[in-house]
Amino acid sequence: MTGTQPFVLAEQALLGALLLEPSRIDSVRPHLRPHHMYRPAHAALYRALLDRPPDPGLTMADRTMALVRDAGAHAAGITPVYAHTLMAACPRPRHALVYARMIVEAADHRLVREHAVRLGQVAAADHARDGLADTLTHHRHLHRVLDDLHRRRPDHDTATSTPAVPTPELNPEPPLPGNLDDEQALIGALILDPAPMSALSRWLTPADFADTAHATLYRCVHALVLRGEPVDSLTLAWEAQHQGAFAAGDGGLTPELVAHIATSGMPADVDYRARRVLRAYVLRTAASAAAAVGTHAGDPTLSTSRLVTAARTALTPLDDALARRHNAITATKAPFTHTPPTTTATPWCTGVATWPTTGPDPTNPTAAHGPRSGRRP
Template sequence: MNPLLAAEQALLGSVLLDPGQLSRLDRLAPDHFHRPVHQALFTALRKLRNDGHPALSERPVPLSWVTDAVDEAGLHVRGLTTVYAHSLVSACPRPAHAPVYGRMVLEGAIHRSIAEHAIRLHQAARADALQGGVEGALHRADVLIGALRDLARRWGTETRPVAPATPPTTTPVARQPALADRIAEDEQILLAVLAEQPKSLDDVAGWLRPGDFADRAHGQIYRCLGALRHRGEPIDRITLLWEAQRRGLLADGTLSGDQLTAVCDGVEPGSAERLGEVVMRSSVTRTAATAARAIRALAENDALAPGQLINHALHALGPLDDVRTRWQSANGGPAPAPPAPTSTPNRPSSARIHAALARSTPRSAAPPPALPRPAPNPAAVRPPSRGPI
């Protein structure tokens, strides 16, 4: 049986057996359940509790608690019967274990929610890449960050980017040939302009990086151009070829003489700043898609604890934050404001404390070890010396 399905059934069964368990499940929301019928039933049980159902004060729990919950949930979902409700009761080993079942349901919801947000981010990034924009991808990234903070608050953990011990394995998505050709052409035109007008490197050096080029060879050519400009050396086909050789790019096959010749001889009119922004747009969408694939792979790893998953996902979004900042700098916009901390560093929030206590049983604190007494100061115990008589 699917462990998540078993946890949802056991949780609902515990509430059907003991309505008082609802007070221990405040951090759960109906949409944390995977099955729509379970969402509707949990919503109905909470509504009956809020309306003051008589079963809350009667012992044993009357049958009306189950039948009324089924009737209420049946107004919003089809297929729910009293027979299924009784099967939920049978699926609950111990009603008192409801908080643990709730933790399992929340853990499954965290994995599922992060995966869904990652899919939407990837879709928005691909759409922006085709349309030549970045707004959709950046918006979906902001939504994902907000979701991660909310999930961290519900789980009771701090939000801080942490790199995974093993990077997630992702399958690279092949770009459409027309799109890849267009990006490569834009990059080569930019390099040709920079080679012909070395002073224009100053217009893009503040925000354009070699990693922003989709073609690694183009990024290395940009690095060589920047190095020559930084040293104040002339830039032409020979000096660029020499710089590439000094960096070992010819020996390892990263670059070829034909590629450098094509850049230096392919003189193109244009604005380096405008062409650099085109390359930056491609970098934003490409980085967003890469982050989305990594986060989805992390979310599909059931072995990751929710706190680890949230912090690994924030780490995967780090490169996108860097590219976004440089993109805004290229467009003359203000740098994004730093995210507000979810809690003060020295004093955890009450919500985080409550969630942490609900997840675990506090252990009795061991008495602190006795501190050794400081050795007496010889100068302090020595009797004062007598003066001369």
């Protein structure tokens, strides 16, 4: 945008109105604080206006000079000439409260953007150092800011004039090499022993995987376990073929890659690897969500209420991932018991064909990998 920003013009107009008609400070005071001002000089002058109540015994010139002295002690740029410039910049002193609302709305946008930038920065730092704590802290801070704005700002929008704000399309954060190692180790361990899959699928979804091929294999393992089928490199490739993964070229998935991952698999702490996969997804999602919120905060067409709604929508994938992470932590505190597969699909596995089989009891790890009495033609 070229020229002076409208919110800066609003700051000038408001200060001019208060210099021209000091009594209007009482209507503005409850809604506007000095920190809402963008320019430090404007904040200093507004603070001086708040601290110096109107004095009928002073002329406008004397009062203006006193305010200039008070503000000049805290910020540069406030001179008698600039005070007269502010007065000339005010279209209508009686519109002071509207000017104040414009200033506050711009400050709301800056506040949300500031917290979104912090969230993105700490997510990137946590991703690099294998942490998560700072991301969780700043995620909570951003939600508190949005909740506070929702409570304090009246909604001037109507349902018919405020269409939903689409979340901007952003490039996902690239995974680190260690993230892909965790994913492959998890898939390999599940091929060796798919027993934990039923419990795992309650909080880890294919979308949590950074690598498309790994996500497809995780979905295929779940589909086999869901139907009570045995899991090995061949049955996994068979299921991937039935899901169209080879034809679609999901992440470069081939029968040879399936065999490689299956044969390179080693017994591992499945829960540990799965939580690391989810943690990496949380951090990637936090970075993307922060960027989306920052984009919304930089959109001057959004009122505060619409900004809050759009920001909350952008944070929804991160909120969901953190809720599943909480479920994962809760699940690991309870002793693990394997639940026999059922024909009820989890939400991310709906649409997978199920049919009765005559194979061994899937709760028996030894029998689950033995010969089957009923084979598919």
